Amino acid sequence: MSDNVLKKEFRESDVQRVRNIVNKDYTAKTKSQTGYQKASKRYKEGDVWEEGGRQWTIKNGVKQNITKLDSAKKAVRMPLACPKCGQAMKHRFDKKTYKIHGFCFDCTLEYEAELRKAGLYKKYEAEMINGNMDGFAKDLTAWVEEYAAYQHNYVTEQGVIEDWKGDSKKQNEKVMNNLKEFLEVLNKHKK
Numbered sequence: 001m002s003d004n005v006l007k008k009e010f011r012e013s014d015v016q017r018v019r020n021i022v023n024k025d026y027t028a029k030t031k032s033q034t035g036y037q038k039a040s041k042r043y044k045e046g047d048v049w050e051e052g053g054r055q056w057t058i059k060n061g062v063k064q065n066i067t068k069l070d071s072a073k074k075a076v077r078m079p080l081a082c083p084k085c086g087q088a089m090k091h092r093f094d095k096k097t098y099k100i101h102g103f104c105f106d107c108t109l110e111y112e113a114e115l116r117k118a119g120l121y122k123k124y125e126a127e128m129i130n131g132n133m134d135g136f137a138k139d140l141t142a143w144v145e146e147y148a149a150y151q152h153n154y155v156t157e158q159g160v161i162e163d164w165k166g167d168s169k170k171q172n173e174k175v176m177n178n179l180k181e182f183l184e185v186l187n188k189h190k191k
C-alpha cells in the first residue's frame with residue numbers, strides 16, 4: 001500500500017473514531033466524565049451555551065442553569081438590615097419585597113399606605129401585576145416633583161402657606177416627604 005492510498009482511505013471519520021477510542025468515548029452518545037455533550041459539542045468549565053431556551057454553564061464540573069445562579073447571587077446580595085429603616089431583614093417576605101423595592105416588608109406596607117393616601121395605590125397595584133415597577137417609580141418621581149413645584153409656586157404667589165387648606169396641606173406634605181424617602185431607596189436599588 002502506497003502512502004497516497006493510505007491517506008485516501010484514512011478519512012476524517014476514521015480519525016475521529018480513533019480519537020474517541022483514545023478518549024474512551026466509544027460512541028457519540030457516551031457522556032464523558034468531565035464535560036457535557038450536545039450536538040457533538042463538548043463543554044468545559046466556564047463555558048456558556050443555550051439549550052432548551054435556557055442558558056447553561058459548567059461550574060465546579062456540574063452543569064447548571066445560569067438563571068438559577070443569578071438568583072442565588074441576588075439572594076446573597078441582600079443586606080442584613082433594611083436600607084430604609086435599618087431593621088434586620090428576617091421576615092419571610094423581606095427577600096421578596098427587597099428584590100422589588102429595595103426595602104423590607106414593613107417598609108413596603110408603609111410605602112403602600114402612603115401611596116393609598118396619595119391616591120396612587122390602584123396604579124401601583126396595576127403596574128406591579130404587569131411587572132412594571134421601574135415605570136411606576138418613574139411616574140411617582142415625576143408626580144412628587146410636580147407636587148413640590150406646585151407647592152413652591154403657591155408659596156411665592158400667595159406668601160402664606162398655613163392659611164389655605166391647613167391640616168390637609170400639612171398632611172399632604174408629610175405624605176410627599178415620606179414618598180420621596182421611599183423613592184430615594186427605590187431608585188438607588190434599581191442602579
Ligand SMILES: [Zn+2]
Nearest residue numbers: 082085104107
Ligand atoms: Zn425597612
